[in-house]
Amino acid sequence: xxxxxxxxxxxxxxxxxxxxxxxxxxxxxxxxxxxxxxxxxxxxxxxxxxxxxxxxxxxxxxxxxxxxxxxxxxxxxxxxxxxxxxxxxxxxxxxxxxxxxxxxxxxx
Amino acid sequence: xxxxxxxxxxxxxxxxxxxxxxxxxxxxxxxxxxxxxxxxxxxxxxxxxxxxxxxxxxxxxxxxxxxxxxxxxxxxxxxxxxxxxxxxxxxxxxxxxxxxxxxxxxxxxxxxxxxxxxxxxxxxxxxxxxxxxxxxxxxxxxxxxxxxxxxxxxxxxxxxxxxxxxxxxxx
Numbered sequence: 597x598x599x600x601x602x603x604x605x606x607x608x609x610x611x612x613x614x615x616x617x618x619x620x621x622x623x624x625x626x627x628x629x630x631x632x633x634x635x636x637x638x639x640x641x642x643x644x645x646x647x648x649x650x651x652x653x654x655x656x657x658x659x660x661x662x663x664x665x666x667x668x669x670x671x672x673x674x675x676x677x678x679x680x681x682x683x684x685x686x687x688x689x690x691x692x693x694x695x696x697x698x699x700x701x702x703x704x
Numbered sequence: 705x706x707x708x709x710x711x712x713x714x715x716x717x718x719x720x721x722x723x724x725x726x727x728x729x730x731x732x733x734x735x736x737x738x739x740x741x742x743x744x745x746x747x748x749x750x751x752x753x754x755x756x757x758x759x760x761x762x763x764x765x766x767x768x769x770x771x772x773x774x775x776x777x778x779x780x781x782x783x784x785x786x787x788x789x790x791x792x793x794x795x796x797x798x799x800x801x802x803x804x805x806x807x808x809x810x811x812x813x814x815x816x817x818x819x820x821x822x823x824x825x826x827x828x829x830x831x832x833x834x835x836x837x838x839x840x841x842x843x844x845x846x847x848x849x850x851x852x853x854x855x856x857x858x859x860x861x862x863x864x865x866x867x868x869x870x871x872x873x874x875x
Contacts, residue, residue: 667758686760
């Protein structure tokens with residue numbers, strides 16, 4: 597993984613790799629992209645088991661990827677409910693500021 | 705330590721204790737329901753130890769038993785873990801974890817709240833013929849598949865690795 601020296605480059609490399617690895621991944625939402633200390637992603641995948649909640653997992657930084665990551669996988673229906681504020685986001689997350697990526701908008 | 709770190713340490717401590725109990729309930733001396741009960745609790749608390757550091761709301765953790773499948777799905781794309789598990793390519797890791805999802809799902813569904821009134825390792829249930837069955841009398845073929853199939857053996861091995869190396873891999 598190259599170009600991981602800034603959060604934007606690192607996040608976009610990661611998102612691209614996840615699209616490559618997961619054929620059923622529909623969209624990735626980068627929550628609060630201005631935050632420089634960690635990368636928070638919502639991965640929208642219709643194959644994800646629905647739970648009606650957002651379960652976000654933490655990954656610590658490592659040498660090649662020097663940013664903490666918090667990643668949750670949700671279904672498209674759960675994303676719609678998040679936008680309607682029917683499903684709460686994890687503590688400190690908001691949909692006031694996010695970037696959305698689809699398979700078409702990343703270079704694979 | 706922050707409150708989140710305290711919760712994480714507590715979930716991890718209990719997951720390790722449940723794993724110890726699982727390992728002590730040997731096949732010859734204990735019914736499968738007891739072994740699977742411990743195993744289901746290990747996987748749930750292990751997943752929650754990982755979740756609590758990810759800003760997940762505490763009420764979502766305590767009120768849900770469905771975390772282990774998500775845990776395995778999310779781990780399958782992590783590069784740091786790929787290196788730690790000595791896998792050559794991300795696609796190899798993805799495929800390997802994908803093959804474990806069915807068993808992970810079956811373990812998750814052992815929680816009585818998710819078993820939908822069917823077989824579970826804790827409480828009696830009524831079968832479609834109207835017979836009332838106790839977990840202690842049920843064979844739970846899942847246990848055999850965990851111990852005898854390559855995917856089952858692999859999944860148990862990973863659970864043990866994640867428990868032993870949690871601080872190194874996930875903190």
